[in-house]
Amino acid sequence: MKSNATILLFLCFKTMNAQQVTIIPQHQYLTEIAGSSYVRTGRDFSFINDTAANWQPVQGNKIFWNPFVTQWLYCKVANTGKTDRALKLWLNNVQAGVSRLFIVHKGKIDSSFATGSLLSSKQRATEDRLLSLPVYLRSGDTAELYLNSFRRQVGITITPLLMDVQHESANTNLDYWLVFGLSLMFVIGIIAVNIYFSFPSKELFWFAAYAVSTLFYSITISGFGSLYLWGSFPLFEENAAVFFGAVATACLFELSRLLFNTKLKYKKIDRFLKLFSIVNVIVSLLGFNLLINYFSPYTYGISLLVLYLVQVTGYCIIFVLSLITVFVQKQKEFMVIALLFGIILIVVSMLIMQETAVIPFDYRFHSYMIAFSLFPQTLIPLVFFVNRIKNQLQLRGEEIVKERLESEKRILNERLRLGKELHDDIGSTLSGIKLYSHLASSQMDAGDQQGLDRSLTTIQQSAEEMVQRINDQVWLMQHELQTPEYFLQGVVEYAGKMTASKNMLLKTNVDAFVLKEAAINYRELYLFCKEAINNAIKYSDATELVLSTNKNQDYVLLAIIDNGKGFDATSSYTGNGIKNMQHRAKEMGAQLQINSDAGNGTSLILKFKITQ
Structure with missing residues (x-):
């Protein structure tokens, strides 16, 4: 850029005749200057009368500045009032680059004021968001304003105006x-x-x-x-x-x-x-x-x-x-x-x-x-x-409310079920014990020692069965059997204890993943398996018990097999144990297949429809 001395020398030989902007005193505190301004591009300072500078008048009330080009704005202002005016030249755009104001007044140039979005607040002439530069005009003075600005990235639109500093309330x-x-x-x-x-x-x-x-x-x-x-x-x-x-x-x-x-x-x-x-x-x-x-x-x-x-x-x-x-x-x-x-x-x-x-x-x-x-x-x-x-x-x-209600309903149903089973199983057992007690008393009075021994044995067995059923209910309430893993763990543990008490060999081939393919009530299945194991332990005279799971194309299979003496499965007479297991299988929606011959052992196979 030319030095200030060169600019002053050039100023002495130039006559300025650009359109004048009149600042109306007192009541007019804001003046748009775009309509009476001129713009150009170029790196160096050039006066308005420099024809080579190619100054162009602004059309309208806004000015568009392209990026990567140094932009210049010129306007001439006059204070025709009787009071001095402290003004600000507002650019009204927060993205204007580094902008410097040259004020030409009475042959002197003041270029001490700069602003722009690329300067920190302390480097700006004023800490104004919309970017402004101070202009002070005494009464009767005329000055020329040259503003240059440079910004990279994108173009911006400015609407320059002069505003009295005493009326900045709008901004x-x-x-x-x-x-x-x-x-x-x-x-x-x-x-x-x-x-x-x-x-x-x-x-x-x-x-x-x-x-x-x-x-x-x-x-x-x-x-x-x-x-x-x-x-x-x-x-x-x-x-x-x-x-x-x-x-x-x-x-x-x-x-x-x-x-x-x-x-x-x-x-x-x-x-x-x-x-x-x-x-x-x-x-x-x-x-x-x-x-x-x-x-x-x-x-x-x-x-x-x-x-x-x-x-x-x-x-x-x-x-x-x-x-x-x-x-x-x-x-x-x-x-x-x-x-x-x-x-x-x-x-x-x-x-x-x-x-x-x-x-x-x-x-x-x-x-x-x-x-x-x-x-x-x-x-x-x-x-x-x-x-x-x-x-x-x-x-x-x-x-959550629905789950809580369903949980309470399940608890109530479990209480009702438990009460019913205790009433049906234990009640009938106690009734039998009471009956045999009266019979034993009569046999004792009559001196029937053999009959008395049979009655006492029956009372003992009934009491043992009642205790076992109560233990089953307590065990079921204390253990969660809603998954095949817990179910198999409980059944294998029980079978192991029972076979060990009779010196029987226990073989297992069970897979929890097979059982997951069917919809199974594991609580009922556990009671079924216990009853089947008890029958095998008590009545089969077997030396080996097998628990296994398998599946075919349509069904999941659970088998309980012993190598004992067996029985005639085609006989029309079946004991309470078989009837109970058939009833439990029906309650579970499963098919029960009983295979047994005298001297060839017994196999109980439950079939559950595959649902997954």
Whole structure:
């Protein structure tokens, strides 16, 4: 850049006749200057009358600055009032790069003021979020303002205006509202993270990531990020908005894939959203390479443009999916998701219309639109997930109540069953004992010693059976037999004790996995097996007992086999033991096959229909 001495020498030989901007005193505190300004590009300082500089008048109330080019703005101002004016030249864009103001006044140049998003708050002329530079005009003075700015990454739109420092309440109030909005988004982010750790799932992970990345995107585009957080890291600041925006969009698309189950229902859409999420983040990361000159700004700009178009297409697709889910699939809870993407599409449309001058560009409206539209974009999915979790907890509560009622019902049924069995088994046994007791008394009086011995033996056996049945009930209440593993463990232990008492050999070939293929009441099966084992131990005179499980094409088989004396299975007479086992088999829904011949042992085979 030319030295200040050269600029002053050039100034002495130039006549300035640019259009003048009049600052109206007293009642006019804000003046837009874009309509009476001139712009150019170039690295060096050039005066307005330098024809080689190619100064061009500004059309409209906004100015678009391209990236990777030093931009210049010129305007001439005059204070025609009777009081001195302390003003600020506002750029009204939080992403303007390093910007320096040259004030030409009475043949002197003051270039001491600079600002920009790439400078920390202490390096800026003013600590204003929307970037401003001080301008002081005495009454009757005229000055020329030359502003240069340079930024890489993406182009920006500015709406320069001069504002009296005593009337900054509009921008201050805007800042307060933005801080309020960001505070709400911060709260939503904290809630989203807490919900994820309380109810971890993939959907809640992507929602939490979306809420946090959207919060940082809001901090970036509001200007508070560069002002307070990363203004000292220009390489990050210049790509921060693109990067956080890309991450937020990718998280939203991943969340949508899970919510709508596109992997199974809409495979082509799923591939599109997944590919876009990956490419979106990659392109945003390439922005950092652009800043260190590894990527063409033109190519990168085209990539961003294509990416934004595809992004809007993705929003439209998800919006249509949400409407289908609500009105066709009748899932009313997705109405808020449709509202979410409807808001996104409205905001995107409004921003596009502003940038393309379909509607007038207003920096305040622009700031409000971006900042406050992001709040419902995080609040709506939060409401969706809170409502879903509430419904899930309510459903789980109903299931717990139902399980508790069923458990109480099972306990009551077990009590009734136990009472019935005690009444039937023990009651009948006690009745028999009572009868034989009277008979024994009569035999004792009559001196019938043989009859008395038989009666006492019968009483003893009945008492032993009663004690054994009581022990069975106690054992069943103390052990859980709802799995084949516990059942087999109990049956093998019991068979081992019983065969050991008679010096019999026990062989087992059992497999719990075979039994799992059928629906079996293991409690009833355990009682069946005990009765079969007791009969074999007491009456078969066997030397060997075999327990085995097997299966064929349709049935699971459980066999209890002894090599004892057997009996005639075709006989019409069967004892109480056989009848009890047949009754238990029927209660279990199983088929009982009895194979026995005199002298050839006995085999009891239970058949259970395979259900799995």
